[in-house]
Amino acid sequence: MNDKVRAKLGKARAGLILDQPFFGSLALRLELVEDATFPTACVDGKRIRYNSDFIDGLSLEEAKGLICHEVMHCANQHHTRRDGRETKRWNVACDYAINQLIVDCGMKLPSGGLLDDSYDDMAAEQIFSKLPSKGGDGTGDDPGMCGGVEDAPGEGSKQASESDLAQSAQDWKVAVAQAAQQAKAMGEIPGALERMIEEMLEPVLDWRELLRRFVDVNARNDYSWFPPNRRFIHTGVILPSLRSQELKNITLVMDTSGSITGDDLKAFGSEVRAIVEDYRTNATVIYCDSDVQRVEVFGEGDAVELHPEGGGGTDFRPPFNHIEKTGEYPVCLIYQTDGECNWFPQVPDYPVLWVLTRKNNSFNPPFGEVISL
Numbered sequence: 062m063n064d065k066v067r068a069k070l071g072k073a074r075a076g077l078i079l080d081q082p083f084f085g086s087l088a089l090r091l092e093l094v095e096d097a098t099f100p101t102a103c104v105d106g107k108r109i110r111y112n113s114d115f116i117d118g119l120s121l122e123e124a125k126g127l128i129c130h131e132v133m134h135c136a137n138q139h140h141t142r143r144d145g146r147e148t149k150r151w152n153v154a155c156d157y158a159i160n161q162l163i164v165d166c167g168m169k170l171p172s173g174g175l176l177d178d179s180y181d182d183m184a185a186e187q188i189f190s191k192l193p194s195k196g197g198d199g200t201g202d203d204p205g206m207c208g209g210v211e212d213a214p215g216e217g218s219k220q221a222s223e224s225d226l227a228q229s230a231q232d233w234k235v236a237v238a239q240a241a242q243q244a245k246a247m248g249e250i251p252g253a254l255e256r257m258i259e260e261m262l263e264p265v266l267d268w269r270e271l272l273r274r275f276v277d278v279n280a281r282n283d284y285s286w287f288p289p290n291r292r293f294i295h296t297g298v299i300l301p302s303l304r305s306q307e308l309k310n311i312t313l314v315m316d317t318s319g320s321i322t323g324d325d326l327k328a329f330g331s332e333v334r335a336i337v338e339d340y341r342t343n344a345t346v347i348y349c350d351s352d353v354q355r356v357e358v359f360g361e362g363d364a365v366e367l368h369p370e371g372g373g374g375t376d377f378r379p380p381f382n383h384i385e386k387t388g389e390y391p392v393c394l395i396y397q398t399d400g401e402c403n404w405f406p407q408v409p410d411y412p413v414l415w416v417l418t419r420k421n422n423s424f425n426p427p428f429g430e431v432i433s434l
Contacts, residue, residue, distance in 0.1 A: 312345045
């Protein structure tokens with residue numbers, strides 16, 4: 062292993078986290094793997110394989126640009142969308158689709174990066190249809206010389222199935238939404254990126270989907286035909302229900318301070334009901350303004366009727382203190398709030414998701430992930 066090159070890539074990623082957090086946070090999702098069989102570098106949604114000699118010849122700024130380039134292939138799901146198209150031609154089309162944006166964000170691409178403003182605002186598929194055949198349909202294709210893209214891998218050495226590709230695409234869609242929110246909270250998202258992100262997440266990624274993804278990540282779930290999914294029985298369609306063997310208990314905190322509206326509570330409350338039903342788990346609901354006002358526990362088969370209490374100020378600490386006092390630690394905690402508070406507890410040992418009832422760019426918690434309704 063070339064430690065010098067590895068250090069350069071590490072420094073490039075660290076620089077992106079500080080200066081370009083959208084790119085930097087997504088880059089951390091990709092494993093760096095040295096591979097002398099590839100002439101430059103390539104990405105498949107899970108890892109960046111790189112040739113040390115190629116990276117050694119890049120400046121630090123070009124290395125940053127290379128990482129941004131590979132990240133954008135994944136963010137645009139180029140590793141899941143080839144659909145049998147000629148590999149070299151697909152790589153060229155994908156490069157034209159992302160390179161100008163990377164340059165507009167102030168990044169420097171390795172020499173030879175493909176740029177053509179006649180392809181502005183075109184998807185890779187549109188650009189592909191306008192390009193002549195490049196020949197070659199195997200691996201090792203990087204005509205733009207600043208990082209190729211390969212198809213998402215399947216489990217082990219197997220070719221990716223349709224479900225593998227769909228899962229990878231969904232994972233990156235969620236990752237992009239989360240990275241964008243984090244970057245906005247830090248005030249460090251280039252204007253050139255905002256429009257692209259909006260289009261990339263069109264239709265807008267619903268907050269419920271992000272919430273469900275957060276819960277999924279924290280439990281291995283299995284499908285079972287008995288009992289069937291009750292949400293679809295009335296349609297005459299029999300589908301398996303989602304049973305969790307490990308999701309023992311989740312805690313949902315509802316901010317019931319005076320600034321929270323009835324519509325906010327209603328929207329989040331409906332999702333609490335769906336989580337209890339779909340995941341067939343126990344859920345502890347804590348209502349809190351400046352103090353814990355009420356605690357309700359719902360289990361499988363219970364009718365989920367919520368009874369919010371509160372109306373005072375806001376303090377994020379009491380629910381965490383309540384959990385510490387009872388010793389009933391959840392597998393994850395979801396905190397619904399408008400974010401109008403700066404009193405946070407110590408970092409807990411369980412994952413936390415903050416669900417904002419409205420956009421609040423000043424809300425920057427010291428731990429956890431953030432999504433907006």
